[in-house]
Amino acid sequence: MKKHLQILSILFIIGILLSSMIIAKPNGGISPELIQKFEQQLKSNANDRAIMNAVSGTDLNKLTLNRELVNRHNDIFSMKIKTEGITDQKSTGRCWMYAGFNIMRPSVLKKYNLASFEFSQNYLFFYDKLEKANLFLENMIATADQDLSDRILQKYLEAPVADGGWWNYFTALIDKYGAVPKEAMGETVNSEKSRNLNYIIDNLLRSDAIILRKMVNDKAKTKDIQAKKEAMLADVYRLLVYHLGRPPQEFVWKYCDKDEKVVEKTYTPQQFFSEVVGTDLSNYVVIFDHAMHPYNKYYQMEYCRNVFEKPDMDFINLDIATIKAITLTAVLDSIPVWFAADVGHYMERDHGIMAVDIFDYETLFNIDLALSKKDRLLTRTVTPTHGMVFTGVDIIDEKPVKWLVENSWGKDLGKDGRWSMYDNWFEDYLLTIVIPKDQLPQTIQDLLKTKPTMLSPWDPMAELY
Numbered sequence: 001m002k003k004h005l006q007i008l009s010i011l012f013i014i015g016i017l018l019s020s021m022i023i024a025k026p027n028g029g030i031s032p033e034l035i036q037k038f039e040q041q042l043k044s045n046a047n048d049r050a051i052m053n054a055v056s057g058t059d060l061n062k063l064t065l066n067r068e069l070v071n072r073h074n075d076i077f078s079m080k081i082k083t084e085g086i087t088d089q090k091s092t093g094r095c096w097m098y099a100g101f102n103i104m105r106p107s108v109l110k111k112y113n114l115a116s117f118e119f120s121q122n123y124l125f126f127y128d129k130l131e132k133a134n135l136f137l138e139n140m141i142a143t144a145d146q147d148l149s150d151r152i153l154q155k156y157l158e159a160p161v162a163d164g165g166w167w168n169y170f171t172a173l174i175d176k177y178g179a180v181p182k183e184a185m186g187e188t189v190n191s192e193k194s195r196n197l198n199y200i201i202d203n204l205l206r207s208d209a210i211i212l213r214k215m216v217n218d219k220a221k222t223k224d225i226q227a228k229k230e231a232m233l234a235d236v237y238r239l240l241v242y243h244l245g246r247p248p249q250e251f252v253w254k255y256c257d258k259d260e261k262v263v264e265k266t267y268t269p270q271q272f273f274s275e276v277v278g279t280d281l282s283n284y285v286v287i288f289d290h291a292m293h294p295y296n297k298y299y300q301m302e303y304c305r306n307v308f309e310k311p312d313m314d315f316i317n318l319d320i321a322t323i324k325a326i327t328l329t330a331v332l333d334s335i336p337v338w339f340a341a342d343v344g345h346y347m348e349r350d351h352g353i354m355a356v357d358i359f360d361y362e363t364l365f366n367i368d369l370a371l372s373k374k375d376r377l378l379t380r381t382v383t384p385t386h387g388m389v390f391t392g393v394d395i396i397d398e399k400p401v402k403w404l405v406e407n408s409w410g411k412d413l414g415k416d417g418r419w420s421m422y423d424n425w426f427e428d429y430l431l432t433i434v435i436p437k438d439q440l441p442q443t444i445q446d447l448l449k450t451k452p453t454m455l456s457p458w459d460p461m462a463e464l465y
Helices: 002-023 032-043 048-057 067-072 095-102 105-111 121-142 151-158 167-177 195-217 222-244 269-277 320-332 361-365 373-378 423-429 442-449
Strands: 251-256 262-267 284-288 297-301 314-317 337-341 386-396 399-406 418-422 430-436 453-455
Touching: 048 361, 095 121, 095 167, 095 337, 095 386, 105 269, 121 151, 121 167, 121 195, 121 222, 167 269, 167 284, 195 222, 251 269, 262 269, 297 442, 314 442, 320 337, 320 386, 320 399, 320 423, 320 430, 399 423, 418 423, 423 430
Parallel strands: 284 314, 297 453
Antiparallel strands: 251 262, 284 430, 297 314, 337 386, 337 430, 386 399, 399 418
16 A cells, blocks of 8 residues: 555656656746846836837937948049930839949940940849740759749749849840840830839749649650740740840930931941940959858859859958058049949938948947957848949048949939948948959959869858848
8 A cells, every 4th residue: 555655646746747747838938927037127227218218219320320421421532434414223122233234334435425325234133034934934844843832942042033233143144145225225114123023923924834844754755845935935035025125136326415416327236335335244253252251262153143044143252451451543544443242221311421430220229249350240230232333543641531432312312312431331341342353463363273163052242122
């Protein structure tokens, strides 16, 4: 009997332990006691109510604006590259394309003695969508044996004809399709606001992908698969014409220069770029400050292109001090410099100021937002979000203090469409530049002869939005 009672006691204790384990709360949860602790901490600080009232009733950037910086700021630059006009990408992600054209506009203005000139972004936009659609469908055919939940396929399916792109996207399109002036293919409602166009074509292509994958897995003939893909692309082409207009195969460029001289000539888009622009885009090199990876090395980004038969984006990785020196030399030589940065940080739009101390969030909230550039990339605090062009620099005591930026957000933002990037912002948020090869020291050029290290398509630098 005694032994029986001992066994029952042991079972009772085990039952209590098991039940306590079941109902126990994990240590990482937020308890009512923790909420009360937070409340007590707030009540002990007399400034919290004033801060709450100010922040909840005022635009945060106006509340934290560094008035001293604004007061001493000026729009004077010791060196400016002469250009005219400001472009506007409207509600689209075509910044990379606008920036590409904007580095070429000054030479056309000068060569033809023009008061103004703009390329047709819509023309290139049309072919960018068509090429991305073809690349997507080819990728779907090539990966038909893989599950759609595969990480690479999910990347493909995310946004088949997204607006974003890189320098190599721009050069691939120019090389294949040339360029035309804006009057040869002007903007439309849908080229200026691409969301609906993208929605329709993205979803059509996803539907097409299922059909092509089934054909491949059912062992259809290659010629039949390609014929089906061609029919699908014909639908995309038709939709692009409906939304963006028909791209010209030949056009007349008629212009009047500053001396009132009228000139008229017929071109194909390829002839126009070759004769009117004449820039050797193959001479340009992409330079990154990719702090996640070793510097002074050559890299390539897997699946980072828009044209099926063209190579993926490649770049040389250099530290920001070297990039700054290269950029300065180019701008002082009157060479506009294409660059990409993360514009989600410390940009004051009324005065067109980009400076890391333009807003003082940390003092107001008593927090520390410090991160190294490497950690910003690793945590995706920073990614390349916008492409622009350097067209000037302000130098004091032989050092750059601020940089003149030509943006593509129209004249209403910044200082009549142009921005002043202070040197500390350059160091923290600039991620890449594009530079003529002859502007680089030979030791850096030689890196292009090495075998590139391949980076994954989900690297933080993979896509410019």
